[in-house]
Amino acid sequence: MPDPSLPSLSDLSAQELSAAYREKRLSPVEVTRAVIARIEHCEPRLQATWLFRPEAALEQARASEQRWQRGDARGPLDGVPTTIKENIATRGDPLPAGTAAVDLMPAAADAPPAARLKEAGAVIVSKTTMPDYGMLSSGLSSFHTLARNPWDLSRTPGGSSAGAGAAAAAGYGPLHLGTDIGGSLRLPASWCGIFTLKPSLGRIPIDPPYMGRAAGPMTRTVGDAALMMQALARPDARDSMSLPAQDIDWAAFDVAPDHLRGLRIGLLLDAGCGLAVEPEIQAAVEQAARLFEKAGATVEPMQPFMSQALLDGMDHLWRMRSLVDLKALRPDQRAKVLPYIREWAESAAEFSGEHVFRSFSQFHATRVTTVNACARFDYVISPVSPNMPAAAEAPSPTNDPLRPLEHIGFTVPFNMSEQPAASVNCGYSAGGLPIGLQIAGQRFDDLGVLxxxxxxxQIREVQRPWPQV
Incomplete structure (x- = not known):
C-alpha cells in the first residue's frame, strides 16, 4: 500500500522532479504515468483538457528517460509533465480558440512558447481548454465541455486560461502554460489557488502578437514558474514586440523573507471601476499587507487610478474587434458562437467611427495612468479579482454581456502598461475557496516580481491541501 503521508508523483514540483531525475530516483516515464492516471481520474468532473494524448506523452517521456540515463538531459524541464493552452499553436494540431465556429485546420508550426518547451524536453501531456475566443473569465465554451474549479465543482475555474488553472490545482503535472490579455492568467490563478506570472510584454514571445497579450507560466509554486521562465523568456523574431535577449538569472528568484525589508509597496484596494471588492477578499489582501509590513516593507495605501471610462473604452474596442471577426464568419459558423459573445459583439454595430477612436484611445490612456500611479513604488499589491469565482455555467461574474468586464479592473491595467504582474494565493474564503494577491512590478522587472x-x-499562512477531485 502506498504511504498516504507521501505526495503523489503527480503532485511533485518541477524542481523536485528535476532533482529526482538527475539523481535517478525517479523516471520521467513513471511520473508521466502517474500524471496520466490523475488526469483520467479527474477529467470526467473537471473537463480541463483537450487533445489529451497519453501514448504520445509516454513516448516523449521514454525519450527523456534515455537522455537522463545518458547524462545529456536538455535542462531542468526535461521529462517534466506540462500542458499548453489550446490557443498556443502546436504543430499539426488545430486551434479552435474555444469556439465551435472555427474550421479546424492543423497548425503549420509550434508557436514560440510551445517551441521553447519542446526544445527544453518538457513532456506535453495535453492542451487545455478555454472559452470562445478567450473573451470570457470562465470555462464556458461552445466547443469544449464546461470546465470546472477543482476546489468547488459548482464554480468556474476562471478564464480564459480555464483548463490550465484547473489542471494546475488538480495536479495534472507541475507545469502549465496560459495566456493573458486582461487577466486570463491571473484570474484563474487566483480562483484556483495557484501561482502565475503575467510577464512584461514581449518577455515571452508569442505568435501572433497583440497589444497587451502575454503568455505565462501557471504553476503551484513560484520556483516552478521561474524554471519555466528560463526556457520561455527568449527572443523570437515572429513576435514584433519580442524583447531583446537579456541575461536574467531566473534561479535568483529564491530569496528569503528579509528581501522585503526596505521595499516601498503600494496597496491598492479600490480599482476605481467595476465591481466592489468583496469583504473576504479585502480582508485577505489587508492581512497580506500587514505581513509585508512585518517583514520590513513600507506599505502605503494608493488611490484608485482606473476609471469606468477607461474600462468601458477598452471593452467597446474589443466589442468592435469581435464584431469584425464575427462578420468574417459564414452564417452557419456565426450561429455556433456562444450567444453571450454574439450579443456582446453585436452591441458594437451602431458605434460611430468617433466612438471607436475614443474607445481605442483608452488603451494608451490606461497605460499612462497605470505607469504614473506605480512610479513611486517598487511594487504594488492588490486583489486579483474583486469577487469570488462565479457559478461554473456563468459566462462572467455579472452574467451581463453589456457589463462583461466589471471584474478585471485590477488586472487589465498591467496588460496595457506592459508591467509584470503575478497572482499568489494569500488566503481562503469562509467557504474554503482560495483568494489571490496580485503583485505588480515596474516594467521589465519580472525577476523582481518573482x-x-x-x-x-514564506510568510503567508500555512496553505491548505490541494483539492481532491
Missing amino acids: RVARAFE
Whole structure:
C-alpha cells in the first residue's frame, strides 16, 4: 500500500522532479504515468483538457528517460509533465480558440512558447481548454465541455486560461502554460489557488502578437514558474514586440523573507471601476499587507487610478474587434458562437467611427495612468479579482454581456502598461475557496516580481491541501 503521508508523483514540483531525475530516483516515464492516471481520474468532473494524448506523452517521456540515463538531459524541464493552452499553436494540431465556429485546420508550426518547451524536453501531456475566443473569465465554451474549479465543482475555474488553472490545482503535472490579455492568467490563478506570472510584454514571445497579450507560466509554486521562465523568456523574431535577449538569472528568484525589508509597496484596494471588492477578499489582501509590513516593507495605501471610462473604452474596442471577426464568419459558423459573445459583439454595430477612436484611445490612456500611479513604488499589491469565482455555467461574474468586464479592473491595467504582474494565493474564503494577491512590478522587472512573490510564499499562512477531485 502506498504511504498516504507521501505526495503523489503527480503532485511533485518541477524542481523536485528535476532533482529526482538527475539523481535517478525517479523516471520521467513513471511520473508521466502517474500524471496520466490523475488526469483520467479527474477529467470526467473537471473537463480541463483537450487533445489529451497519453501514448504520445509516454513516448516523449521514454525519450527523456534515455537522455537522463545518458547524462545529456536538455535542462531542468526535461521529462517534466506540462500542458499548453489550446490557443498556443502546436504543430499539426488545430486551434479552435474555444469556439465551435472555427474550421479546424492543423497548425503549420509550434508557436514560440510551445517551441521553447519542446526544445527544453518538457513532456506535453495535453492542451487545455478555454472559452470562445478567450473573451470570457470562465470555462464556458461552445466547443469544449464546461470546465470546472477543482476546489468547488459548482464554480468556474476562471478564464480564459480555464483548463490550465484547473489542471494546475488538480495536479495534472507541475507545469502549465496560459495566456493573458486582461487577466486570463491571473484570474484563474487566483480562483484556483495557484501561482502565475503575467510577464512584461514581449518577455515571452508569442505568435501572433497583440497589444497587451502575454503568455505565462501557471504553476503551484513560484520556483516552478521561474524554471519555466528560463526556457520561455527568449527572443523570437515572429513576435514584433519580442524583447531583446537579456541575461536574467531566473534561479535568483529564491530569496528569503528579509528581501522585503526596505521595499516601498503600494496597496491598492479600490480599482476605481467595476465591481466592489468583496469583504473576504479585502480582508485577505489587508492581512497580506500587514505581513509585508512585518517583514520590513513600507506599505502605503494608493488611490484608485482606473476609471469606468477607461474600462468601458477598452471593452467597446474589443466589442468592435469581435464584431469584425464575427462578420468574417459564414452564417452557419456565426450561429455556433456562444450567444453571450454574439450579443456582446453585436452591441458594437451602431458605434460611430468617433466612438471607436475614443474607445481605442483608452488603451494608451490606461497605460499612462497605470505607469504614473506605480512610479513611486517598487511594487504594488492588490486583489486579483474583486469577487469570488462565479457559478461554473456563468459566462462572467455579472452574467451581463453589456457589463462583461466589471471584474478585471485590477488586472487589465498591467496588460496595457506592459508591467509584470503575478497572482499568489494569500488566503481562503469562509467557504474554503482560495483568494489571490496580485503583485505588480515596474516594467521589465519580472525577476523582481518573482522574488517578492517567493518571499511572500514564506510568510503567508500555512496553505491548505490541494483539492481532491
